[in-house]
Amino acid sequence: MRRLACLASALLLAACATAPGRAPTLYEQLGGRDGIAAITDRLLDAFAGDPLVAPAFRHVDIRRYRINFTDYLCQIADGPCHYTGDSMAEVHRGMHIDEAAFNAVVQDLITAMDRQHVPVRVQNRLLARLAPERKDIIYR
Ligand code: HEM
Structure with missing residues (x-):
């Protein structure tokens, strides 16, 4: 009887472990803050070669952007970061971003995540969280 009880608890423990x-x-799926910072770096590389996006970043403080954009993605992905920049509407006010430029940035982000080996289902989770921001970013 005792052996049976032992066997039962052993099975229970194994079940708990697995x-x-x-x-x-x-x-976590994006690789934590380091993984997200690497995505931001690859995004900046993609921006540099994108004629629809590069001109907008010509006079931007890239060091600051790198920190703030990483914090932004980290926060939106439920990470332990706090984005301290302005709202998306305020940041992009006066830039007159159209759909083509917006789609180009989304495509550059996909390229960055591909290069960082982020699985497509994880990419889609992040893109779904960014989609509601679109209305605050374009035609401002
Ligand atoms: C998915 C779409 C986008 C998201 C999530 C996004 C997000 C952000 C964030 C979080 C910042 C703040 C960074 C900081 O405080 O330094 C920022 C800044 C900026 N964004 Fe976007 N953005 C998007 C689309 C675009 C597009 C389409 C353009 C133009 C082609 C653009 C141009 C800029 C520029 C130039 C800045 C820097 C502003 C400055 O430092 O003065 N963004 N963006």
Whole structure:
């Protein structure tokens, strides 16, 4: 009887050890803050070669952008970061961004995530969270 009880508790322990834990956050799936910073770096590379985007960044403080954009993505992905910049509407006010430029940035982000080996389903999770920002960014 005692052996049966031991066997039962051993099976229970094994089940606990292999039971799936909580689902990973998007932040974790993106590789944490380091992974997100690497995506931002690859995004900046893609911007530099994109004629629809590069001119807008000609006079931007890239060091500051790199920190703030990484914090922004980190926060939107439920990471432990705090984006301290202005709202999307304020940041992009006066830039007169049209759909073509917006789509170009989204495509550059996809390129950056591909180069960072982010799985497509994870890319789609991030893009779905950015989609609502579109209305605050274009035609400002
Ligand atoms: C998915 C779309 C986009 C998102 C999520 C996004 C997000 C952001 C964020 C978080 C910042 C703040 C960075 C900082 O404080 O330095 C920023 C700045 C900026 N964005 Fe966007 N953006 C998007 C689309 C675009 C597009 C389409 C353009 C133009 C082609 C653009 C041009 C800029 C520029 C020039 C700045 C720097 C502003 C400055 O430092 O004065 N963005 N963006």
